[in-house]
Amino acid sequence: MITQYENVIIKTICRLLIPFIQLYAIYVLMHGHYSPGGGFQGGVMMGASFILLVMAYGLDEARRRISVKALTIYACLGLFIYSGIGAIALLMGGNYLDYGKLPLPLSSIPKIRAMGILGIEIGVFLGVMAIMIFIFLAIASYDTGGKDD
């Protein structure tokens, strides 16, 4: 069980750092489809920011901010976005993940493709973030048993 770490410096630095980490994570995500970066990297950073939060402020504080239920929903939602976009392409008569076929009001196929892959990245981002936190919480709270909640 990780408890609150009574150290003002660490707490303050964490408080300062976490928003920037999260902002950077979103930056990495949004640039993922045409430069290095992407959903997974962004998601890991986002997850890491929460993990930092847990380490500095303890498990109870973290639990108050983000519930396991929400994490499950995020994870599933992320995966749904991912496979859903693919499936929409399938429904529109293209192949699976054929972004060019997505029904977006944009002028050219490459733009539609870019938006499509961004959507995918967002899905991956959500999923990875949730799962990272999930794994960490599960391991950190090993003494509480592992049943369906």
Added chain:
Amino acid sequence: METISSIKPLGAVLVSLIAAMLILLTGDRHRNLREAWTLLAAVIKFSLVFSLAGPILEGRSVETTLLTLVPGLKLQLRVDAFGLVFGLLASGLWVLTSIYSVGYMRSLQEHAQTRYFFCFALALSATMGIAFSANLLTLYIFYEILTLSTWPLVAHKETPEALAAGRKYLVYTLTSSTLILFSAAAIFVQTGTLDFTPGGFLAGRVAEGMLPLFFALLLFGFGVKAAIMPIHEWLPSAMIAPTPVSALLHAVAVVKAGVFGCLRVILYVFGPALLTQKGLWFPFALLVSFTILAAGMIALGQDNLKRRLAFSTINSLSIIILGALLLSKSGITGGILHLANHGYLKITLFFCAGAIYVKTRKELVSQLNGIGRRMPFTMGAFALGAMGLAGVPPLNGFISKWYLCLGALEAHEIIFLVVFLLSALLDVAFFFPIVYNAFFKAAKEEPFRCDEAPLTMVIPLTATALFSLVLGVYPDALMKFFSITNQAVRAILGGG
């Protein structure tokens, strides 16, 4: 040879399978209904098989093709004269054994009767399948089913000894069927067929060096069930089974399936011409001769009646195989005839042993003094059966032995003639003391009164004994064994 397509052979196989299912569904609750299924199936099966005799005697064969098992091999039933002899024998005796079983099982109030009748019916299905198989793979399939369906019968008593006997039976038979499978596969790779052909199909199609190997493997494979001497040990152990099982399965269906398989291999896979040319038959003829004499000697020393019968069975089975191995016309005729005749004679003897056990719980030869006065019909039948096996005219055993001796002469092998004659002497030696003691040595304190086993047991055993007598006087009676056998021999030698 003209071939007719018909579902009758399939029907003959399936009828007892269906009966087996019905028996299982009926269960212990309605015993009469359950036994009715057995009897009904037996009668239907016999009439189906019997109705096939007509076309066979006209020189045609009846065939059912079911489906292709593997490319080039079909699950196929074909009734030819030789198969019909075995089919008639087994299905005919099933009717009698069913009646006998009912009496035996009810008198002894045996447990697990449903399983017993179920396996019995299943075994008969398999036996019919063996009799009518058109190729070696089909034969193998039914052979395996027969093995497994008789296993529960051997282990029926569920005592440690019975279980051990069952295990021994499985070890012997499964190992042997492995040998069969091996040679069947090897032959199939080289020839592309496994269809039985009168006179054999291997000549010129298999590598010369492999022939002795295949012959040895196939003969030992089927020879386990036929209890050839070094691999006979399971048969006496299996005598722990209930007597009807010993009677039908270990004197008729199972061991005869082994003999039948040997004969199929000798006459329909290799063929007399090929075997004579290669001289392959001789070592095996010596081996079975040894079996004949050794089994006879061992039988002399057995005090347990069923064990004595078991060794006598081993002796007779090898006589049949020796007849076929002589490869002469009369030898083959004698072998096939003895296959049928021995069935009737031996089942009589087993029936008698069972009847004695049910009535008196006596299993030892030395306890049977004076039993002939208590159970005159049973022991009368026993005497007839014993005389038949010894080859005393006018019983059917005489006819087949006559042909066997002729066969040895035709093959110019005097040594085997001597074997046949010695074995007849041994038969006399181990059966006649029983008959003599039963009738002429009075037991000490036992009062003299007629006290027979239930009618359901006495009728079958009298029937088989009398039928042996009839066959001896008129070999073509009812089932026309003699004509059918001649038909088979003509096909084998004519085709070869």
Added chain:
Amino acid sequence: MIDSLMSKYNYWIYIVLMMIGFYAMIGKKNLVKKLIGMNIFQTAIILYYISIGVKKGGTVPVLMEGLPHAAAYVNPLPHVLMLTAIVVSVSTTGVALAVLLLIYRRYKTLEEDEILKSMR
């Protein structure tokens, strides 16, 4: 001889790393050490993949002005593949840690021989 060995140094590095990981997986009694060995093992392969994508003088595979030819960039495909492999490795580690927790909860130790002793 040395040259030919040194010119393929990336192979040597990955093989040495892999063997270290392999040794830890096979030789160590502590389950966490085994897990660490597994991670080293996987990382070795990831490094190997990344090294095969690199070429001398190649640059980041982002399309740039004045460099129209693919030959000027390093091969991005192995790197992309390794992204997936890293994901796999992370999830494997996650599952393995979860299993270790189960083991710890049940046996109160992570030494393999002690666990085997208590199972008997």
Added chain:
Amino acid sequence: MNAPQIPAAILIILIPLMSSYAIPLLGWRWRGAGYYLALSAIGASLVCSLILLYTVLTVGTIHYHLGGWLPPWGIEYVIDPLNGFVGVVVCCLSFLVTVSSRASVEKELPDKKVRFYTIYLLLFTGLMGITVTGDVFNLYVFLEIASLAAYALIAIGEDGAPLAAFNYIIMGTIGACFYLLGVGYLYIMTGSLNIADLAKLLPALYPSKVVLVALAFFLIGTAIKMGLFPLHVWLPDAYTFAPSAVSSFIAPLMTKVMAYILIRVMITVFEPSYSLKAVPVGTILTWLAAAAILVGSILAIAQSDFKRMLAYSSVSQIGYIVLGVGLANATGLVGSLLHILNHGFMKACLFSVAAALMLKTGGRNIYQLPGMHRRMPFTMAALAIAALSMVGVPPTCGFFSKWYLILGAIEAGQWIFVGVILLSSLLTAVYFMRVIEIIFFRPAPSGGHATGEGVRDEIPLSMSVPLWILAAGILLLGLFSEKIVSGILRLALPAGY
């Protein structure tokens, strides 16, 4: 070539994938949802796989390009008769096993139902992905999805399960990494990851040692994953301690799909003339397989735990599959493929029986089973059929795959392997006949706690119906094996055969 772009090729994995994470969402409200969702997803996959197989057999090989990218750049899913067949086998068995899983999950994992079915579907997705993909790296990803799900499922079992799962993780990861290295070496040489493309590029490179190393890595990787002797050490514990529903899902399917990878690599990626004949891989495989067959059987004889016995028997049966591949002729390969199908059915049936025993008696020791045929006659009859099939008694299906393997060995002139197959069927007979003898012939323990002796106590319908379909399947597959062989498997053989 304008290959048909059939959506079924992607739906076959998309439906179970999406359903798998719909389960936790639905699970908040309705805890029973997992079972029905899993069942319907796998059912939908089954329909897809049948459509695919039918299309393959009538039209020809299906190529499905993900995202519309053409191979060799994009990932493509390829369905030819080989994986069309494997796909139907996997879907069919999964469906039956899933139907029967309900009762044993209720009993053994009452508070983990939701998660169980989530991971369960992921495992299924992984297996289907391996089957349909036409890209070696994509195959690795699905391999790991399936393996991760399997680790997790095994770990939730009883007693020794976590340790067994951990060992499986270590071994499985080594296997997957070796596979990945093989992919890497091939990628260095060819610059391609597409199976069809690799098959085109590789023959020119066969003299290279790098290709040989890649082949070796593939071989070891898949051998570990499928538990080929002597790399089988993880398998018995994993199968024994896994929850019943899991072992009856993993045992028949996981190793079969891994064997499919081996066949795919040996036959399609490399040419059999290279991978099996030019280098002594075929010989190595056959000897390992022969050792697996014998050692597995002998170890199985030594077990008194029913599930562990089945696990060792799996080790031996995997040997059969590999043996057929290693023989490097058409008949042997047909035997292997047929054995994938047959052994899948047999093992699913046997492990379902084990699940039934766990459900009703809670024990797995075979010496506690006397008299069980009175309590559960139908289940035990199914056990008997499956056991006979394992022994190879005709006309059950087990006989026919053995028949092809024997023919294949004879055609290859390898008489010793004929002997091995026959000997092992005897050894198999020893351990299965022992079980049958105990169940059917040994009298039930009199008195004591066995007051329920003779009382009918059958498993629920949701378990017994699939069990009986499996048992009937064993008989029917045997009788109609020729149809399968000439209708599907002959088409699945590579051109060189």
